[in-house]
Amino acid sequence: MPRLAATLVVLLPLLLLLSAVGAAAALPRGGFGFEATLRHVDADAGYTKAELLARAVSRSRARAATLQSLAALAPGDAITAARILVRASDGEYLMDMGIGTPPRYYSAILDTGSDLIWTQCAPCLLCVDQPTPYFDPAQSPTYRAIGCSSPVCDALYYPLCFQNVCVYQYFYGDSASTAGVLANETFTFGTNTTRVTVPSISFGCGNLNAGSLANGSGMVGFGRGSLSLVSQLGSPRFSYCLTSFLSKLPSRLYFGAYATLNSTNASTSGPVQSTPFVVNPALPTMYFLNMTGISVGGELLPIDPAVFAINDTDGTGGTIIDSGTTITYLAEPAYGVVRAAFVAQIKLPQLNVSDTSVLDTCFKWPPPPRQSLTLPLLVFHFDGADMELPLQNYMLVEPVSGALCLAMATSEDGSIIGNFQHQNFHVLYDLENSLLSFVPAPCNLI
Numbered sequence: 001m002p003r004l005a006a007t008l009v010v011l012l013p014l015l016l017l018l019s020a021v022g023a024a025a026a027l028p029r030g031g032f033g034f035e036a037t038l039r040h041v042d043a044d045a046g047y048t049k050a051e052l053l054a055r056a057v058s059r060s061r062a063r064a065a066t067l068q069s070l071a072a073l074a075p076g077d078a079i080t081a082a083r084i085l086v087r088a089s090d091g092e093y094l095m096d097m098g099i100g101t102p103p104r105y106y107s108a109i110l111d112t113g114s115d116l117i118w119t120q121c122a123p124c125l126l127c128v129d130q131p132t133p134y135f136d137p138a139q140s141p142t143y144r145a146i147g148c149s150s151p152v153c154d155a156l157y158y159p160l161c162f163q164n165v166c167v168y169q170y171f172y173g174d175s176a177s178t179a180g181v182l183a184n185e186t187f188t189f190g191t192n193t194t195r196v197t198v199p200s201i202s203f204g205c206g207n208l209n210a211g212s213l214a215n216g217s218g219m220v221g222f223g224r225g226s227l228s229l230v231s232q233l234g235s236p237r238f239s240y241c242l243t244s245f246l247s248k249l250p251s252r253l254y255f256g257a258y259a260t261l262n263s264t265n266a267s268t269s270g271p272v273q274s275t276p277f278v279v280n281p282a283l284p285t286m287y288f289l290n291m292t293g294i295s296v297g298g299e300l301l302p303i304d305p306a307v308f309a310i311n312d313t314d315g316t317g318g319t320i321i322d323s324g325t326t327i328t329y330l331a332e333p334a335y336g337v338v339r340a341a342f343v344a345q346i347k348l349p350q351l352n353v354s355d356t357s358v359l360d361t362c363f364k365w366p367p368p369p370r371q372s373l374t375l376p377l378l379v380f381h382f383d384g385a386d387m388e389l390p391l392q393n394y395m396l397v398e399p400v401s402g403a404l405c406l407a408m409a410t411s412e413d414g415s416i417i418g419n420f421q422h423q424n425f426h427v428l429y430d431l432e433n434s435l436l437s438f439v440p441a442p443c444n445l446i
Contacts, residue, residue: 032196032235032256032257033194033196033235033254033255033256033257033258033259034189034190034191034194034195034196034254034255034256034258035190035191035193035194035252035253035254035255035258036095036096036189036190036191036252036253036254036255037095037096037191037250037251037252037253038093038094038095038110038240038242038250038251038252038253039093039094039095039107039250039251040092040093040094040251041092041093041094041109041214041215041216042056042215043248043250048399053396053398053399056092056245056326056327092323092324092325092326092419093109093110093240093242093251093323093324093419094107094108094109094110094214094215094216095107095108095110095220095253096108097187097188097189097220098187098188098189098197099119099135099140099185099186099187099188099203100135100137100139100140100142100143100185100186101140101141101142101186103186103187103188103197104132104133104135104139105132105188106119106132106135106216106217106218107131107132107215107216107217108216108217108218108219108220109213109214109216109218109219109220109324110220110222110253110323110324111219111220111221111222111223111323111324112222112223112286112287112321112322112323112324112429113223113285113286113320113322113323113324114219114221114223114228114285115155115221115223115224115225115226115227115228115231115285116156116168116203116204116219116221116227116228117201117202117203117204117218117219117220117221117227117228117229118168118178118180118203118204118205118206118218118219119134119135119203119204119205119206119217119218119219120134120135120206120207120209120213120217120218121134121135121136121137121180121181121205121206121207122134122135122136122137122138122207123207124207124209125207125208126207126208126209126210127206127207127208127209128209128210128211128212128213129213130213130216130217130218131215131216131217132217135205135217137183137185137205140185140186142185142186142199143183143184143185143205144183144184144185144200145165145166145181145182145183146165146166146181146182146183146184146202147164147165147166148161148164148165148166149164150166152166152182152202152226152227153166153182155225155226155227156168156182156227159182165181166181166182167179167180167181167182168180168181168182168204169208178204178206178208178209178210178211179206179207179208179209180204180205180206180207180208180209181204181205181207182202182203182204182205183202183203183204183205184199184200184201184202184203185200185201185203185205186198186199186200186201187201187203189255190255194258198233201229201232202227202232206218221285222238222323222429223285223286223287224284224285224286224287224431225284225285228285230429230431233255233256235255235256235257236430236431236432237255237256237259237428237429237430237431237432238253238254238255238256238259238428238429239253239254239259239260239261239426239427239428239429240252240253240254240323240422240426240427241254241424241425241426241427241441241443241446242419242422242423242424242425242443243423243424243443243444244392244423244424244443244444245326245420245423247444249444251443252443252446259428259429259430260428261426261428261437261438261439270388270439270440271439272437272438272439273384273385273386273387273437273438273439274384274385274435274436274437274438275289275290275382275383275384275385275435275436275437276289276290276383276384276434276435276436277289277431277434277435277436278290278310278318280310280315280318281315282310282314282315282316283315283318286320286322287320287321287322287429287436288310288318288319288320289319289320289321289382289383289417289436290308290309290319290382290383291305291308291319291380291381291382291415291417292305292308292381292382292383293305293381294330294334294337294338294378294379294380294381295377295378295379295381296338296341296342296345296376296377296378296379297341297345297376297377298376298377299341300381301337301338301341302337303333303334303337307331307332307333307334308331308334308415316413316414317331317413317414318414318415319414319415319416319417320414320415320416320417321416321417321427321436322416322417322418322419323419323422324419325416325418325419326418326419326420327358327359327407327408327409327418327420328394328407328408328409328415328416328417328418328420328421329408329409329410329411329414329415329416329418330408330409330410330411330415331410331411331412331413331414331415332410332411332412334415335408335409335410335411336410338406338408339360339361339406341376342361342376342406343361345376346363346373346375346376346404347371347373348363348364348365348367348373348404349363349364350362350363350364351363351364351401351403358409359398359405359406359407359408359409360409360410361405361406361408362398362401362403362404362405362406363403363404363405364403364404365397365402365403365404375391375395377389378394380417380421385438387421387425387438389421390423390424390440392423393407393420393421393422393423393424394406394407394408394420394421395407396420407420407421423443424440424441424442424443425438425439425440425441425443426438426439426440426441426443426446
């Protein structure tokens with residue numbers, strides 16, 4: 001950390017002298033939208049099913065730990081919060097976007113747990129590998145650095161100012177960081193049939209970066225803060241439909257006018273259900289829900305709803321829905337109760353797992369010949385909505401051991417509903433009405 005901070009101090013004047021300062025254009029507001037394709041970060045990388053699962057679970061464990069640690073910060077500890085948010089940006093899905101005029105296309109990690117949009121920029125004084133050339137602001141006439149007096153600069157967790165240019169810096173660990181100039185630029189989103197071009201999107205142009213971008217070239221924040229893409233586009237609704245985890249088919253993202261569940265065939269998939277978002281003042285960017293209980297095998301489990309609630313004193317706890325975490329994490333004692341219910345209802349020998357394993361509710365698989373086996377249904381209960389999960393959204397065959405495992409793990413603080421549980425659900429984030437809506441859907445077909 002000290003070495004990276006010193007590097008920033010030495011190189012910051014150089015990168016700023018290479019950045020142009022200009023006036024920012026106003027972003028037009030109004031109803032519009034687009035569709036986009038989402039690709040899993042490990043798609044087409046040649047991994048086996050066992051490797052895909054192991055990598056996703058490993059990322060989930062790291063992301064869950066960092067998201068949960070945010071609420072434990074002392075009030076006003078913006079530097080540490082920024083470090084954690086960058087570390088938490090290791091997501092699971094990539095979306096394409098064009099930056100500049102003419103647009104140069106990049107893949108960025110979609111992250112519902114943070115706000116900042118950023119990519120690596122030339123001149124790149126310290127950067128990590130990415131599949132595309134670095135964005136060069138000198139080649140785009142619409143690039144404008146943001147001044148220090150701009151309210152956009154104040155929206156950063158820890159803004160810096162050098163020669164009236166707004167500078168962002170996020171650090172995490174001892175060897176990973178992103179730092180550079182906060183700027184406005186023209187962005188292009190969507191597929192060929194829904195492509196839209198939007199001027200004056202604020203983003204981080206990173207000249208000092210370290211770590212991993214998971215086959216992408218940056219990050220696009222979909223959180224609730226003012227710097228997120230959702231807030232900047234002024235059309236506060238988006239939805240996604242994630243295909244099966246091991247499917248080679250891409251998933252879909254819908255934004256603005258295209259973000260609707262009306263096209264989902266409710267007659268065959270069930271009714272649309274909605275539950276309100278809950279605001280956590282300690283973590284206003286994230287999407288919290290009021291989870292009220294869990295049923296296994298048709299039985300409502302004896303879990304105090306307070307286990308899923310936000311602690312009013314310090315903002316810890318609560319239940320987050322997150323696109324960047326794969327498996328679901330349940331706070332204790334909720335996880336222990338759920339685990340005990342599955343052990344009691346699944347008539348198979350339980351397998352012992354290592355202390356380092358994230359998935360620890362596992363059973364011998366396949367069942368003996370001619371043994372009839374019924375696996376229990378799982379339902380998540382929220383304020384006003386019940387999410388009945390299909391079997392493939394909570395049970396998986398672990399490829400290495402061949403065991404049948406519950407795709408959930410224990411959490412020391414708070415619960416996270418991961419994207420493995422979102423498979424083949426069309427999920428709508430409606431920020432204007434502060435609602436999360438969902439309906440089962442064949443995501444490979446819509």
